[in-house]
Amino acid sequence: xxxxxxxxxxxxxxxxxxxxxxxxxxxxxxxxxxxxxxxxxxxxxxxxxxxxxxxxxxxxxxxxxxxxxxxxxxxxxxxxxxxxxxxxxxxxxxxxxxxxxxxxxxxxxxxxxxxxxxxxxxxxxxxxxxxxxxxxxxxxxxxxxxxxxxxxxxxxxxxxxxxxxxxxxxxxxxxxxxxxxxxxxxxxxxxxxxxxxxxxxxxxxxxxxxxxxxxxxxxxxxxxxxxxxxxxxxxxxxxxxxxxxxxxxxxxxxxxxxxxxxxxxxxxxxxxxxxxxxxxxxx
Amino acid sequence: xxxxxxxxxxxxxxxxxxxxxxxxxxxxxxxxxxxxxxxxxxxxxxxxxxxxxxxxxxxxxxxxxxxxxxxxxxxxxxxxxxxxxxxxxxxxxxxxxxxxxxxxxxxxxxxxxxxxxxxxxxxxxxxxxxxxxxxxxxxxxxxxxxxxxxxxxxxxxxxxxxxxxxxxxxxxxxxxxxxxxxxxxxxxxxxxxxxxxxxxxxxxxxxxxxxxxxxxxxxxxxxxxxxxxxxxxxxxxxxxxxxxxxxxxxxxxxxxxxxxxxxxxxxxxxxxxxxxxxxxxxx
Numbered sequence: 001x002x003x004x005x006x007x008x009x010x011x012x013x014x015x016x017x018x019x020x021x022x023x024x025x026x027x028x029x030x031x032x033x034x035x036x037x038x039x040x041x042x043x044x045x046x047x048x049x050x051x052x053x054x055x056x057x058x059x060x061x062x063x064x065x066x067x068x069x070x071x072x073x074x075x076x077x078x079x080x081x082x083x084x085x086x087x088x089x090x091x092x093x094x095x096x097x098x099x100x101x102x103x104x105x106x107x108x109x110x111x112x113x114x115x116x117x118x119x120x121x122x123x124x125x126x127x128x129x130x131x132x133x134x135x136x137x138x139x140x141x142x143x144x145x146x147x148x149x150x151x152x153x154x155x156x157x158x159x160x161x162x163x164x165x166x167x168x169x170x171x172x173x174x175x176x177x178x179x180x181x182x183x184x185x186x187x188x189x190x191x192x193x194x195x196x197x198x199x200x201x202x203x204x205x206x207x208x209x210x211x212x213x214x215x216x217x218x219x220x221x222x223x224x225x226x227x228x229x230x231x232x233x234x235x236x237x238x239x240x241x242x243x244x245x246x247x248x249x250x251x252x253x254x255x256x257x258x259x260x261x262x263x264x265x266x267x268x269x270x271x272x273x274x275x276x277x278x279x280x281x282x283x
Numbered sequence: 284x285x286x287x288x289x290x291x292x293x294x295x296x297x298x299x300x301x302x303x304x305x306x307x308x309x310x311x312x313x314x315x316x317x318x319x320x321x322x323x324x325x326x327x328x329x330x331x332x333x334x335x336x337x338x339x340x341x342x343x344x345x346x347x348x349x350x351x352x353x354x355x356x357x358x359x360x361x362x363x364x365x366x367x368x369x370x371x372x373x374x375x376x377x378x379x380x381x382x383x384x385x386x387x388x389x390x391x392x393x394x395x396x397x398x399x400x401x402x403x404x405x406x407x408x409x410x411x412x413x414x415x416x417x418x419x420x421x422x423x424x425x426x427x428x429x430x431x432x433x434x435x436x437x438x439x440x441x442x443x444x445x446x447x448x449x450x451x452x453x454x455x456x457x458x459x460x461x462x463x464x465x466x467x468x469x470x471x472x473x474x475x476x477x478x479x480x481x482x483x484x485x486x487x488x489x490x491x492x493x494x495x496x497x498x499x500x501x502x503x504x505x506x507x508x509x510x511x512x513x514x515x516x517x518x519x520x521x522x523x524x525x526x527x528x529x530x531x532x533x534x535x536x537x538x539x540x541x542x543x544x545x546x547x548x549x550x551x552x553x554x555x556x557x558x559x560x561x562x563x564x565x566x
Contacts, residue, residue, distance in 0.1 A: 001284050001286075002307070003284075003306045003307070003310050003321065003322070003323055003324075004301075004303075004304075004306055004307055004324070005295075005297075005299075005300050005301040005302055005303040005304075005306065005324045006301045006324075007306070007323060007324055009323045009324065009325065011342075012288075013342075014288075015343075016288075017288050017344070018287075018288040018289045019288055020287075020288040021287075021288075023286045023287050023288065023290070024285070024286070024287055027286050038286065038321070038323055039286070040286055040290060040292045040321055040323055041286075041287070041288045041289075041290055041292065041344060042292065042342040042344065042345060043342055043343040043344045044341060044342050044343070045341075045343070048341040048342075051338045051341060052338055052339070052341045052342060054338070055334045055335055055337070055338030055339065056335070056338065056339050056342075058327060058328075058331040058334060058335045059294075059296075059325035059326055059327050059331075059335060059339075060298075060326040060327070060328070061300070061324060061325065061326045062325060
């Protein structure tokens, strides 16, 4: 990494931002592939987001923004155009400045998730998925899972009305059946996803009853911390196939790179992501 | 250099910005001393400067700005407070956000110059200096040279009235006599400084008549390119002591570091700047 006056700059905007792993991953790739670019953090509060986004991109060599909590939905509102995933889920992970100065957003969270399923060898066509948690993560996963033509996607959320609202929004852009679930009962589903924060804190209940999982069901817990999570441990004790969430981070990396015009590195990471996987796995 | 979510960020703002050496110098020092900070370029046009400066500093971890051409005077106007050097010369090299959100500017160009004189062993107390070129660089050098209590500082500029205006401005903040010179004749001066761009382009005239220099005069040519410059070559042919300008860049480095709160690294560079000197010398 040799930053000079010619370096292209990207900012990852969040609040907090201290926990993000993206600078390590992407700066590693930029250096490895000899790309004169850098990703640096910008801790921006929600009230300042709009002014910061509009004006930081006045710099000709600041080409775009990565975005994390709590700004994914707010940044979508600041974009002039968004991809289908962003429109369905109501959030963006990244925004790039186009030649005319307008801002284009895209969402990769869900794409990363379904590519992680591909990586795990989990096929979804004609099968049934349950997503527990209909917040931003659950919405993004639902929006992308629909691209794999499952028989149905059920959404559950403990907050009344949230799963119904999310299902309505996702159904508008989807070819698959997306519906709210009355409970988190995982029985009868081929894939069950934890998209809640349950497991982050000691003493959290499991997000659903592991004993009710079909024996051949697959589970993904998108929590990044506390590996293996209590849910993964409970699944493993029952002999259920269960994967941690970091692979969805790994699989998003080439999406970001391609979005920002680094197609060659994106392709290289698609072919071999071992170093990026090791980086996220170690976190 | 390991950029993460906790990294403090500084921006060097210029247009063009591709030629700046500061990111290499300061990022080398941050890495060498284990400081979690990074300096990245931001290419911002003059019309966008105000909006960019005000809003980029909304990010809590973007602590300040380095500034280069053509923004040094404009950035001063955006600061809420400035040091004495900045007020005298009408320009700033850097601005930092204070805890109350206000912006404080400082000018180091001239300080770097007089510390370079110290490094060269050139004492100025009671002696006579001629600065050829009364633009931003000449003004900054004049403002700082006054701190060394010379007998007088003469300013010459080929643009009519410019040296007189610069002398008036500098005199307001100075304890030394600062006056316009009617010509660039170096006869009778102990120190003669080239603060014009003459020497940048092939076929440029020398900024003053080297044959008219006193035999024991010292010369500094602040041009960074085309080393040794035509002026330095002409002085050396006559056996006149003459120094290139990069040392004034070297000597500014600890000033920036201290201004942004990195006193320990500043002190380390004051004790031993060999690596920074080699970096600028190689440029």
